[in-house]
Amino acid sequence: MNTGKLRFTAAIIALNCVVYFLEYFVYNPYEFGIIFGLNELFFAGAYWQIITSMFIHGSFMHILMNMIVLYQFGMLLESYLGWIKFGILYIFGGIITGFLSLFYLFIQNVNLVGASGAISVLLGFLACIDKFNRKGLIIVILLVSFAPLLMGISVAWYAHLIGFGVGYLAGFLRVFR
Numbered sequence: 001m002n003t004g005k006l007r008f009t010a011a012i013i014a015l016n017c018v019v020y021f022l023e024y025f026v027y028n029p030y031e032f033g034i035i036f037g038l039n040e041l042f043f044a045g046a047y048w049q050i051i052t053s054m055f056i057h058g059s060f061m062h063i064l065m066n067m068i069v070l071y072q073f074g075m076l077l078e079s080y081l082g083w084i085k086f087g088i089l090y091i092f093g094g095i096i097t098g099f100l101s102l103f104y105l106f107i108q109n110v111n112l113v114g115a116s117g118a119i120s121v122l123l124g125f126l127a128c129i130d131k132f133n134r135k136g137l138i139i140v141i142l143l144v145s146f147a148p149l150l151m152g153i154s155v156a157w158y159a160h161l162i163g164f165g166v167g168y169l170a171g172f173l174r175v176f177r
Contacts, residue, residue, distance in 0.1 A: 008087040009074035013067050016115060019055040020063050032056065038098055038112035040105065050098045051091075056113040066115045073122045085176040089125060093170065094118030097163040104158045116144075117159035124167025 023032045034041070038053035057063035078086040097117035105112070120141060127137040141164045145157040170176070 007078075008083040008090065009071065009078050012074070012087075012090065012115075013070060016055055016057070016063060016067060016070075020057055020060075023056060033058070033111055033113055036113075038101065038105070040109060042102065042105070050095055053098060053112050054094045054115050054118050057115070058113050062114055066119060070115060070119050070122075073119065073126060077122055077126060081176050089121065089167070089170060089176060090118050093121030093125075093163065093166050096166050097121060097159055100162045100166070101156070101159045110156070112156050112159060114156065114159075116156060117163040120160045120163030121167035121170070124164035124169075125171045126167070127164070128168045128171025 023029050033056055035046070036049060036052035036056050038049045042049045057066065074086070074090070077089070080086075081089065094115070094117055097120070098112070101112055101117065104110070123137050123141055127134045127141075130137075141160055145155065145160040148155045149157060
């Protein structure tokens with residue numbers, strides 16, 4: 001267990017907050033979301049969207065919930081992996097989740113925004129390495145993916161499930177252990 005300073009979790013939370021501020025208080029949130037969210041523009045050459053979509057959020061509640069979960073599980077995993085391995089898991093896991101989510105974009109014309117896919121990677125990784133909390137984490141990912149849909153709230157359930165699978169696979173393949 002790495003007991004050094006937790007650098008990456010705090011930095012990624014701060015970056016998300018700065019981007020949210022820019023999105024809602026400096027620029028037009030709709031246009032900002034279209035340019036930097038993951039959508040059909042990706043296929044026309046807006047390749048930056050695969051990374052920038054992880055930092056765009058649709059509302060204050062969206063970023064608040066994502067940052068609370070990132071803080072809780074990010075601090076735990078960063079202390080276990082160290083900030084470099086944790087950062088690689090978070091960023092590359094989020095990118096892989098974004099690429100795999102592109103398949104859904106072929107079916108449905110949506111604008112994918114938020115850190116949920118990358119955060120789900122962390123949950124999947126943790127579920128794989130922590131057999132005592134595995135069932136609870138699976139229940140959590142299912143609840144955050146489908147309960148909002150039952151209330152009429154649009155969520156990227158596919159990104160949650162894909163991210164969880166990517167993280168679980170990374171843990172199963174013993175990446176970083």
